[in-house]
Amino acid sequence: MSIDPSNETVAESTYKRIRADIIFGRLLPGRKLKLDKLKDDYATSVSTLREILNRLHSEGLVAAEGQRGFEVAGISEADLRETAELRLLLETHALTQSFENGDVEWEARLVSAHYKLARMEQVMASGDTSQAEDWKRYDWEFHQALISACGSKLLMNTHAAVFDKYLRYQMVALSYRGDVAAEEHQQLLDAAMRRDQETGRKLLARHIQGGVEHALARRPLTDG
Amino acid sequence: MSIDPSNETVAESTYKRIRADIIFGRLLPGRKLKLDKLKDDYATSVSTLREILNRLHSEGLVAAEGQRGFEVAGISEADLRETAELRLLLETHALTQSFENGDVEWEARLVSAHYKLARMEQVMASGDTSQAEDWKRYDWEFHQALISACGSKLLMNTHAAVFDKYLRYQMVALSYRGDVAAEEHQQLLDAAMRRDQETGRKLLARHIQGGVEHALARRPLTDG
DNA sequence: GCTTGCCAGACTTTCGAATGCAGGTGGTTT
């Protein structure tokens, strides 16, 4: 048996690390990803890094062109809007399906995920922003729980990828929209328990569009 | 200057080759992808192959687990239905947007793409199935043209990835639904030129669902 | 003064070989 309890390959764990570093803004948009440098920073070989960067490239988090190496994908208002729109499309559809299929297990997941998120939102509201990553993780888990009864693994995976791209914009803008977002999360939970599709869709649209406008107001982006 | 006129890296062209081999059924679902074997078949090194397989993994065309290597992703009725449903969701949305935004350039692309597709459909109808890959490529290009005015590069890329997964099922089932599909393509073109959103959506839904049922009838799949 | 061609350095791409894991085989113990 391996000593590493996680049973993960080096490539896998480094992949997660780099991915998180991009999403949470520790590797800024447009930054050149030189293999020699990364090799030192992440203590891996060049080949392994290339595997990882190629993977991130096909997720749209890393740009790679011809023989000129890799860099963190750039950001633009247009891309943010496209990302948000696609998230809305996927999440709305999955939400509607979940409202139809959800059973008691689903409701329990919802309540649990919302409880954790609400607790973290209290912490954030008190001005303690040191746990922003945990907060976003709970946000992620709540939205994932909302659509977890949609019945399509493919839809959930695709949504997750788009969500993470969207999340990066939120983190870059470092925007805490605390009270408004928390209220919307509560209302989303209520609508879900009532299976009120119409309200659920409207809330979600407002939630996402609100996030976009907030981020843009906080950190205007030029296109390109 | 390089001798290779395409200015493509070895990795890139091999990636396309393997991808096509999976989609067009030359590498069958579930088949183990042993690196040593692939190394000979595609004349590349192990590291380069791993880059490629990782990329295909994140597109859902290759399965990879822990320390047990890679294999061609399996197929199942459930996955086909999920793929078709997601394609429908994305393509319907993009189609609606295109109907709103499309200009004369877009119309010209449509007419051109449909012309090529219709010609190939004639060839197929005459019983000559030797050019199935070209036919499917024209089909791909026609549908891509239909949504090419949607205004979102992200949406188009995501759609393309899902479309290719769907296409693999069509190829595995080797199903030529010639006359029906050709008629539907013609009607789709007409609806697009009229910007008749309602009809466009209905046609697309019927087109995709018809494809699924046809494929399943031709080659029933067990789940898993 | 401006363009063009060439050189050096830095970096990416590609490779083949060393390392290490997983599952099977055969041998030993109860």
Add this chain to the structure above:
DNA sequence: AAACCACCTGCATTCGAAAGTCTGGCAAGC
């Protein structure tokens, strides 16, 4: 005979170094 353990083989994984490609600067020519 069945269960267990230690080895062995066939791979996947990881690495460091060789080969190839781009960038920017400098010198020569127009």
